[in-house]
Amino acid sequence: MADRMLLEEGRLADLCPVSTAAARTSRVIACEQQLDSTYDARCDVWSLGITAIELGDGDPPLSDLHPMRALFKIPRNPPPTLHQTELWSDDFNDFICKCLIKDFELRPNVLDLLQHVFIKQTVGREKILQKQLIELIDLNQQIGLIEKTRHERIHTKKGSHMKTQADTDEVDDLATLEVLDENTVTEHLQSRYTRDQIYTYVGDILIAVNPFHKMEIYSPQQTKMYIGAKRTANPPHIFAVADIAYQSMVSYNTDQVQPISTKENKCHSWIGCCAIGS
Numbered sequence: 001m002a003d004r005m006l007l008e009e010g011r012l013a014d015l016c017p018v019s020t021a022a023a024r025t026s027r028v029i030a031c032e033q034q035l036d037s038t039y040d041a042r043c044d045v046w047s048l049g050i051t052a053i054e055l056g057d058g059d060p061p062l063s064d065l066h067p068m069r070a071l072f073k074i075p076r077n078p079p080p081t082l083h084q085t086e087l088w089s090d091d092f093n094d095f096i097c098k099c100l101i102k103d104f105e106l107r108p109n110v111l112d113l114l115q116h117v118f119i120k121q122t123v124g125r126e127k128i129l130q131k132q133l134i135e136l137i138d139l140n141q142q143i144g145l146i147e148k149t150r151h152e153r154i155h156t157k158k159g160s161h162m163k164t165q166a167d168t169d170e171v172d173d174l175a176t177l178e179v180l181d182e183n184t185v186t187e188h189l190q191s192r193y194t195r196d197q198i199y200t201y202v203g204d205i206l207i208a209v210n211p212f213h214k215m216e217i218y219s220p221q222q223t224k225m226y227i228g229a230k231r232t233a234n235p236p237h238i239f240a241v242a243d244i245a246y247q248s249m250v251s252y253n254t255d256q257v258q259p260i261s262t263k264e265n266k267c268h269s270w271i272g273c274c275a276i277g278s
Contacts, residue, residue: 041109041110042104042107042108042109043104044110045099045107045108045109045110045113046099046100046104046107048099048113049079049095049096049098049099049100050080050099050100052092052095052096052099053080053081053082053096056082056088056092057082057083061080062074062077062080069175069180069203071203072175072203072204079097079100079101079102080100081093081096081097081100082096089118091116091117091118091121092118094116094118095113095116095118095119098112098113098116099113171188172200172201172232172235172236173200173201173202173203173236174188174200174201174202175201175202175203185202188200189207189209193209193211196211196215197235197236198210198211198215199235199236199237199238200236201231201236206236206238206240206241208238217237222237222239223239225239226239226240226242226243227243228243228247229243231244241258242258245258
């Protein structure tokens with residue numbers, strides 16, 4: 001179906017690589033709001049909408065962000081749209097809007113989309129579109145537009161409130177860093193570890209590093225510090241994650257699940273979850 005979406009207002013959109021980490025992130029996450037719902041084809045409908053945007057704009061939504069930061073933004077941001085919607089027909093914009101409805105119970109299924117006017121207008125033109133696609137792909141490969149270079153060190157966001165390398169000792173949440181790459185993450189985790197700060201946030205994720213010695217951070221007094229407190233009010237801690245899950249369960253009357261992943265060494269890892277319910 002993606003090849004049919006390329007034809008818009010009598011022209012073809014530029015093709016671009018669709019295997020980047022940012023592209024995969026925005027397409028794979030379907031932003032389901034019903035946590036107790038099961039995966040079905042409507043998650044793929046979300047992916048179709050993201051692919052349509054990439055085919056139109058040349059890049060997927062949030063492609064300028066590090067994939068990890070995009071991971072945090074996708075569920076919170078409103079559904080993405082084309083950068084310049086006025087350049088595209090109402091039918092194409094409406095098709096994308098239908099695909100990217102966050103409430104998956106309201107999102108159309110594939111059979112519904114097949115009846116959308118944007119898809120129905122291609123009936124009987126498949127061969128022509130396929131030929132145009134092949135010609136355009138060949139042209140882009142010849143002029144070298146398929147491959148786009150990416151910097152290894154990726155700026156995660158813009159603004160005067162960004163953390164810099166000089167703020168190493170003060171960063172509790174690595175998602176606030178200006179640059180987020182493997183070396184930066186390792187340096188900050190090591191710096192915090194030497195100061196017995198074994199917990200570190202990366203957005204909504206809590207990283208814990210085994211201290212290999214007893215630490216007095218699990219006392220009843222410590223527990224009270226995190227009950228009902230804002231996450232930024234105290235240092236990162238498993239107690240904060242637990243309290244957020246509890247408060248969400250009470251506020252939304254919904255069971256909560258906390259995924260847990262451990263890495264013991266190069267050969268052994270473990271993945272599980274912790275569930276709490278009313």
